[in-house]
Amino acid sequence: MTDRIGDSLSRRDWLRAGGAALIVPALARPALSQGQPDVIRIGHLTPRTGFLGPLGEFAVQAAQLAVEEINAAGGINGRRIELLAEDSVNPQTASAKAERMIQRDRVACIVGEINSASALAISQVAQREKVLFVNTGANSDALRGSDCKRFMFHVEAQNTMMVRAAGRALLEQGLIKGKKVYALTADYAFGHDLLKQAKKFMSANEATIAGEDLIPTELTDFSPFLLKIRQGRPDLVICNLAGAQITNFLKQYSEFGLPYPVAGFGFDTALAWGAGQGNFLGTWPVIWHHLIDAPSAQRFVAAFRAKYKRPPENQGWGDYTAMKVVAQSMIELKATESIKVVEHLEKGAKFNISKGREGYFRSWDHELMQEMYAITALPADAIKNPYDIFKSTGAIPGANESLEVVATTRDENACTFPA
Template sequence: MSEFYRFTRRGLLRTAGGLALASGLGAPSILRAQTSDVIKIGHLTPRTGFLGPLGEYAVMSIDLAVEEINAAGGMMGRKVELLKEDSVNPQTASTKAERMIERDKVACIIGEISSASCLTIAQVAERNKTLFINTGGNSDALRGKDCKRYMFHVESQNSMYVKTVGRSFLRDGLVKSKKWYSLTADYAFGHDLLKVSKRFMEVNGGNFAGDDLVPTDATDFSAYLLKIRDAKPDLVVINLAGNQITNFLKQYAEFGLTFPVGGFGFDTALAWAAGKGNFVGTWPVVWHHLLDTPGTKAFVAAFTKKYNKPPENQAWGEYVATRIVAQTVNEIKSVDSPAIIQHLEKGAKFDVLKTRQGYFRASDHQLMHEMYAVTALAPDKVKNQWDIFTSSAPVPGPDEDLEVIAATKEENSCTFPS
């Protein structure tokens, strides 16, 4: 019998209390999943609505990750049980997170794409002292004024997206003394991204010819396209989300507009849905299936074998987050959230399927890792429905600190409770 199982319940409670006091995190509400034969993980993500296409990849990926973890012996020799729900909207996400923690006794919650829903889940997680790993919410505010001690971010923040693709725009002469026209998703993610992109433009000598907020349920972009045509911008900036991007790209092609297009937030599934000839421009991504690394090749092969298509970058988020949790639990021999947080804050390194290992920045719990700018291939260069772009080298470069693309403390400050 392992050392873990020789502990008494009183000893476990005493150990957890000591860890909590030492870390300043407060005692956990319950030693979740340490008294059964399984370890439960909750997964919340949008599976309907404008973010639904991305959520489906997230679900497929976390299913694969849990299968692989269980095949390798689980966590601390125990099977991982996955509880999955459609988060729907911020209010529903909060209710389901509460139920997963209080009724189902999950060890942690992984997932989400909407920044607004991330915040409500994080509030529940903080109140119940349960780990939440955000895999899709980009808002800088989640790492700043809305940061929470029990929330970590595998997904990159908006500043990382902007600074990554911004290098390409600077290289191509699309910033200084240039004018941009932006369309921005009218919710927390979009508002935050517009703020960060305007900051980038101000620093680098450009300006906005116009910017419009677009309702998340909008499907007809003709009125916006007419305004773009009249403005004659040097770059059309797409700060939209989910299938908004797919719909816009298709209609942009139908209108026959030829102004350069780019974006500061993106998911490869949306390029695939737009398709050959409609997908144009340069965009930032956290990861893509064409990376030439051993970890990526193994992940892509396993995902493609199971689902008959390659994973997109939201799939990467779920897969990596779940592996991080498993590695941590097996290393520290505990599913107690304060113990996991303490371990992550000390700079533990993880294989994130790229050329360098990633780690969580202690100051705001953002995963530090490489990103990429992808550029659409010309239609006559596209060989299949998946490989429709070329990629930059990793950003930052090999001789740069991973944190150079992240928000500085002056740009976005996080203060955790003492």
């Protein structure tokens, strides 16, 4: 069932105000003009069930909050947003729902997704229909390279950025150079791509992959793999898992009492909270966290806490930020057509993204250039509440570095947009 958010009035009230609740979004559809509907529909697709469901819950809540804030501030040039939110489930379902949202519901754009394969499926529909899609959670480098699409933009960081952010912290801790590493990897598109980028980093920094396993996404019992790790006696265990896989792994790793340091190259803070105090271990990359000392970040945290009684985590940040970016762009352009928003973003428009520095999208691969962070678990005796269970590096890249230094170059990840 579709959730419609952002319209506190009844449909009858809206009709009295004048206009049906349809929005004409894309290329070859009319520009804004007097007499058009009062509602702008935005589609939101993300996993709300399965192993990525815990992250999807934060995504939906944050998107709802963003829409409420935008509407309370006057909407998009006086027009309210109506959010159509659905569970993307899997790539086939994501594709079908994206097509329905565009063709039947006439959404102005689609925001969301976490699964890389589903993001690719949505992007193919969006490209064919010439409708903007803002990816908020899928990390695969291929989505910014071989599978890039002109109508797809990425608020979420690519895998290479995640690997290099965590890698900086691990190098400083002396856990990479000359070390023997055991890798556990989620057996789907995201995991395969993350392992590929991790191996590049390890090779460049003189580490050896001494063992590796692909983990089915539905697996819940890690004991066979923990026994292999015990036998392998690595210097570092790298966790290239996703969603609830990470929570289950950390809990079981703690129960086994293995002494080897743990780290990961892909992460969401909700997974640390899910593991619980005393079970969260190691060093991990994040695109955002609720302790960032920036005024806009803390306003977002306060608003989310007030509404949902817990702090937001980085997936929620992604969907919240994407909604704000879309709305700001449409307000500045005084238009909702996707091609105009695409051109606006490609020209280097800058946005407050609840961090220390503004972000912008690169024109050639549509990746958001932004600060990142690496977090490390606090010892149990330093934890004072269920959420503040880690310490963070400063922003990566640092204040005196280009935001692009941890991202891929054109030579590393070439993107050619389809016509």
